[in-house]
Amino acid sequence: MKKNILVILLLLYCGNLFSQDNKVLEGIKSISIKFYVTHPWKKVVGICNEPRVESLKLTGNKEIPTISSPFFVKCSLLNMKTGDANRDSHMLEVLGYPESKEVVFSVTSTQVDKELNYKISGDLSIKSKSKPVVFIAKLTKESTSLVKGSFEILLSEFSVDRPALLFVPINDIVKVEVEITL
Secondary structure (H helix, E strand, C coil): CHHHHHHHHHHHHHHHHHHHHHCCCCCCCEEEEEEEEEECCEEEEEEECCCEEECCEEEECCCCEEEECCEEEEEEHHHEECCCHHHHHHHHHHCCCCCCCEEEEEEEEEEECCCCEEEEEEEEEECCEEEEEEEEEEEEECCCEEEEEEEEEEHHHHCCCCCEECCEECCCEEEEEEEEEC
């Protein structure tokens, strides 16, 4: 009887050791998405308030979390703000609202290397047009774990008319910055 209890305890302990490296982590604490638009006379920083993350699973351990794919990051066009109501209204118009209601990044692949760089691949959809996007995000360890990366898109690739100020359009390139707190 004592042998059976000892074997069961040993199996439970060993099973717990193996599951430590591959358990599902709690998930993300927050996500921040910013976009940077440049006009010859002004630089604008916009944010996506309350982005939604769907089907994301974090596995591994707290030292090297594994981001499982596929998953989706969605931003409602109504939640994209630049700090100016007139500019935000025009942004909704050029992004095709109300026919198009959100920007979606469908993550199809994630890979992490020894330096904790995540290669994130997927398709970005704006105005019903999808284009492949690949970028590197770096995991940093501070008081919390932070995954941070950025990429650039061309508005013209998504058939977005570039807004103009005094007949001078904004640059075609928009930088998108993502920060995920684990």
